[in-house]
Amino acid sequence: MSTAEPEATTEVNGSLPQQRRTYSIGELARMFEVTPRTIRFYEQEGLLAPERRGQTRIYHEKDRVRLKLTLRGKRLGFSLAEIREVIEMYDAMPDGNARQLKRLLEILADKRSNMERQLEDIRLMQRELDDVEMRARDVLARLAKE
Amino acid sequence: MSTAEPEATTEVNGSLPQQRRTYSIGELARMFEVTPRTIRFYEQEGLLAPERRGQTRIYHEKDRVRLKLTLRGKRLGFSLAEIREVIEMYDAMPDGNARQLKRLLEILADKRSNMERQLEDIRLMQRELDDVEMRARDVLARLAKE
DNA sequence: CAAGCACTTTACGTTAACGTCAACGTCGTC
DNA sequence: GACGACGTTGACGTTAACGTAAAGTGCTTG
Numbered sequence: 001m002s003t004a005e006p007e008a009t010t011e012v013n014g015s016l017p018q019q020r021r022t023y024s025i026g027e028l029a030r031m032f033e034v035t036p037r038t039i040r041f042y043e044q045e046g047l048l049a050p051e052r053r054g055q056t057r058i059y060h061e062k063d064r065v066r067l068k069l070t071l072r073g074k075r076l077g078f079s080l081a082e083i084r085e086v087i088e089m090y091d092a093m094p095d096g097n098a099r100q101l102k103r104l105l106e107i108l109a110d111k112r113s114n115m116e117r118q119l120e121d122i123r124l125m126q127r128e129l130d131d132v133e134m135r136a137r138d139v140l141a142r143l144a145k146e
Numbered sequence: 147m148s149t150a151e152p153e154a155t156t157e158v159n160g161s162l163p164q165q166r167r168t169y170s171i172g173e174l175a176r177m178f179e180v181t182p183r184t185i186r187f188y189e190q191e192g193l194l195a196p197e198r199r200g201q202t203r204i205y206h207e208k209d210r211v212r213l214k215l216t217l218r219g220k221r222l223g224f225s226l227a228e229i230r231e232v233i234e235m236y237d238a239m240p241d242g243n244a245r246q247l248k249r250l251l252e253i254l255a256d257k258r259s260n261m262e263r264q265l266e267d268i269r270l271m272q273r274e275l276d277d278v279e280m281r282a283r284d285v286l287a288r289l290a291k292e
Numbered sequence: 293c294a295a296g297c298a299c300t301t302t303a304c305g306t307t308a309a310c311g312t313c314a315a316c317g318t319c320g321t322c
Numbered sequence: 323g324a325c326g327a328c329g330t331t332g333a334c335g336t337t338a339a340c341g342t343a344a345a346g347t348g349c350t351t352g
Contacts, residue, residue, distance in 0.1 A: 054347095055301090075267050077221065080338075093285055104282050105279060111275060118268060119265075124218065125222060135239060136247050136250050136254075139242065143243075171329075181310085182329085183310065183311065184311095186330090186331095201318090225309095293352105294351105297348100299347080301345090302344085303343090306341070307340095312336095313333090315332095316329100317330070317331105320325105320326095321324105321325090322324095
């Protein structure tokens with residue numbers, strides 16, 4: 001359906017420059033298990049900017065990728081505002097000035113240390129879980145013996 | 147409400163059974179960089195149950211550990227309700243029935259798969275960050291040359 | 293052509309996790 | 323004995339991230 005623009009195929013698209021697919025909001029919602037409302041909300045928050053055919057939104061690969069990254073960010077506890085900030089800077093990169101770029105690098109470093117902490121948290125939490133599970137199994141075993 | 151039990155020193159307390167320290171709400175707040183309000187809120191939500199000396203709350207090591215685990219859980223994106231659920235089951239373990247224990251194991255398994263996903267998310271996100279950072283540095287370098 | 297389905301906007305509602313403020317009690321100390 | 327630091331309990335406010343309901347548009351299908 002897409003009005004067929006030349007389109008810069010400079011995508012991160014591994015090796016399949018085709019796939020001229022587009023998605024409706026419903027399709028996208030189902031494939032990521034969110035509601036259309038959520039997707040519209042993300043647009044309103046500046047995280048997505050789908051094409052429009054009249055009233056109707058038309059999503060391309062680029063939008064799908066963004067949504068995917070957004071949801072991943074969310075699972076990692078980033079707020080939509082934070083995610084948007086990164087996205088905006090990323091988009092502005094080509095003609096970004098030095099100050100902006102350095103700011104971006106700062107943000108990235110920040111996210112990075114955040115991840116490091118999360119990794120540590122996960123390791124610690126996994127140990128806790130191991131511990132609790134062991135005890136629970138112990139008690140269960142003891143119950144079984146009586 | 148256990149009124150002074152002998153206390154099972156089976157704590158995860160590495161090797162220092164002493165340290166009979168207690169903390170005021172303010173101390174605890176400062177050490178974890180949260181507000182007293184937050185700590186009271188956690189109590190209201192059933193995550194903490196400090197001793198009382200008159201009106202005043204007195205926190206022991208046990209409470210401090212709980213708070214630490216709670217905050218860690220939060221950083222990993224768990225809701226206070228989820229955290230409470232685990233804490234409650236953990237406390238109920240000694241005399242827990244089989245059904246409860248199995249439920250606990252289920253929950254733990256669930257948290258575990260959650261962590262696995264987070265680990266994967268973190269790896270993917272780190273790659274994205276690497277990628278974005280590289281591009282940003284590229285642009286910066288190009289800017290410097292002109 | 294009516295029905296149904298997917299999409300749209302507008303707008304108010306909801307929940308979690310606190311923040312903020314008022315009004316008060318209790319120390320230690322200057 | 324007034325003051326300041328810290329603690330307490332309400333109670334209402336706030337923000338993020340959607341949910342939900344109303345009311346309308348547009349296609350296509352029997």
